[in-house]
Amino acid sequence: MADPIKRVQLADGSVRYRFVIDIGADPSSGKRRQKTHTFDRKRDAQAEYARIRHEVGRGVYVTPSDATIAEVLDAYLVHASLDVEEGTAANYRAALLPVRARLGERRAQTVVEQDIDALVEWMLTSGRRRGGKPGTGLSARSVALTLGQLRAALNLAVRRQLVVRNVAMDTRIPRAARKADAERRAARTPWQDAETRKFLASIAQDRLHAPVLMLCMGLRPAEVCGLPWADVALEADPATLRVTTTRTIVEGRVVTKDPKSAAGRRTLPLPDVATAALRRFRQTQAAERLAAGPAYDASGFVLVDELGQPFKTDQLRRRLYRLMETAGVRKVRPYDARHACLTYLAANGVPDVVVSAWAGHADLSFTKRVYVHPDETHLAPAAVALNHLLTHA
8 A cells, every 4th residue: 555645845855744635525515525734754744644544434533623612602502592492592692601701712622621620610700790790700500501501512513523522521510619509599598488478468558469479379470471361360260360471581672472381381270369469450450541541551461560561570570679678578589489389389288290280390300309498387297297106106
């Protein structure tokens, strides 16, 4: 077999060693591709020729490329966003912002594991740019979301032969950061039953009493904001509401859409107190519409202001925080009312399958793992049962 390394003498008399090698077919056109390499020393040319031939034979050869990490992320986001909701795609983009800030201009093929480890350390200590004080550390959960998206992006880059390997695959979040994050989450507890009752008693005469009751019934804020009067059957027996629409904010825009899953699309019977509150709210809105005349926006949503304009989720959150302050109760996220509701149902004997269906979840274990938070007040029946056992031992 002829030696693939050719001796080339240049015009100035110097000698180089060159080879031309097949590197496989072009993925888009299927045409044969070749690569030419030139070296000062023959042994360097021989080593590179052997390496390329071996990698081409294994199907893992990657052509040298100037593609940056930002370009890799762009290609991934196009691919990953093909069949997901707009809000999910926005979450992917947001999760990858720290990677763009730290590594976006780097050539993808020059990034190594140490760079990913340094990225994680930077995010945990000073990577926050929004949602809090800039320059502080992100939570371990946020870092994990970013790392997961980066791994997925690099996996795609490997498949498309843009990089040799996924250098983020073995990076881990330090145990101390994960432990501190878990402790912070554990300290952020939903209201106990007494706190919920105190808050509801305080706002019984407030204009937003009915929407707040729906939050305390376990509806998501986006479901409350997206509920139309057409999906509320107050004259039925029992009265019901149907969850068919959500309104949420995606990158500063209001997006009205269907629930994420078939399980999220559900019909819930209304407790009597919620039925009465919704009837009062409907009467209030009728009076407001009459008073406003042509200025009234008949949007058809349940949660609207005095001129009929539908609420956004951030507007609802701000109003709730003011109500909590006035009521003198502990400030919790609006979403925590959902956690408190599902915990109450689970602790009061409602079967798991019913709790999950009420929440709009298809996975029973997910409901129990994420949304049910028993505290010391819920453990009392266990003490009573044990007392019976130990007394009659």
